[in-house]
Amino acid sequence: MSNPQQLRYSKEHEWLSALEDGVATVGITEFAANALGDVVYAQLPEVGDTVTAGETCGELESTKSVSDLYSPVTGEVTAANQDVVDDPSLVNSAPFEGGWLFKVRVAEEPKDLLSADEYTAFSGN
């Protein structure tokens, strides 16, 4: 698998897109999706919620386990991916594309995020 170069990554296995009009898109990496197994339920933050970098903001449930969802960035949620709520398997089939989770109006530039190459080395994938 390959981690897209244009994204930045957290050590909790989330990705963050480049800002577009101050808004970034958040998802989980393919490595994380594979580790979870088939995702069957996604509880995402709601529009208007404030999320904080490094803190939990939802959960992803798979056949074998439930995992907290961490925000890689601080800001206000402007969208949650209803397609993923309706069909959580999108997280497995297209983690970097149709399986995105939520969008955030970024309040402060996130620190400590990894480049694609750094994340690949970190996750071993």
Added chain:
Amino acid sequence: MSTAPRLTALDALHRSLGATMTDFAGWDMPLRYASERDEHNAVRTRAGLFDLSHMGEITVTGPQAAAFLSYALVGNIATVGVGRARYTMIVEADGGILDDLIVYRLAETEAPEYLVVANAGNAQLVLDTLTERAGDFDAEVRDDRDAYALLAVQGPDSPAVLKSVTDADLDGLKYYAGLPGTVAGVPALIARTGYTGEDGFELFVDPAHAEQLWKALTEAGAPYGLIPCGLSCRDTLRLEAGMPLYGHELTTALTPFDAGLGRVVKFEKEGDFVGREALTAAAERAETAPPRKLVGLVAEGRRVPRAGFSVVVDGQVVGEVTSGAPSPTLGKPIAMAYVDAAHAEPGTEGVGVDIRGTHEPYEVVALPFYKRRK
């Protein structure tokens, strides 16, 4: 445990297939190959191939093998015919369940011979307990864990898949029966048993032949859509079928009667057996004043109950989830749980599960969740 995990004879093959491996009872086993939901559905609708070589095989032989097993286990092993199998349990003197087992009566050679199959995590304990209980009986208990690899073909198309690689009389092989035969050129004990709620076969073979057999079954199954399946889907398959798993629905704190499986205890058999006295009392308690009952729960929402979560009514804890998972067949989360008898009737209103602080509503249903059409 600090010791390295044990590997099955198919380990390299699993890795070449890209399996996600997991530690299970000290064994490195395939959890899934790709999507566990696809694997689950393959077994429900077509066929799936499993490596179950972690299961613990123990051979019991000798003139008094039957009498010994009837003493050491709760079932009446003396009534198991040649080529038949029996689901049974081994309990402590206090009636607590040590393991659930399948006992196969193999073809008679000089003396009766039985194959006892224990759960991987309990195999050593079962072996030690049987050895200890063999005492004065003229019977030998032998550790055969390294003598067998175990492959399972499960699913509605499994008879067709297997027929294409064996001349054995599969049509004459009933559920819970086993016969020696040759599969894809490999000598095997062919048993019509499984843990998926589907028709299927379990093949006990020499580990040296495991890879050859796996490859032949993969090839024979390809036209039917057979795929390799891991332990993750095995768990959701058995849960849908309402089958108990040791460490979850069955523990030393429970008797077979507490687990709703009192039918495996045969009081009418000849001679004494370990646990008779305690189980007699347990049977009476289950009849007159059962504390808790094993029930099925079906979620109204999408959050999944997990083992250990509390079952609640009006904010009060009335039970505990023993197994839970999203059910691919029902499309909803399901669980098995021990629930106070007062709230255990199917259709009981107001039952919930505490999922990380939120009481999610659940419907109480009779087990199993899924039963195949025959």
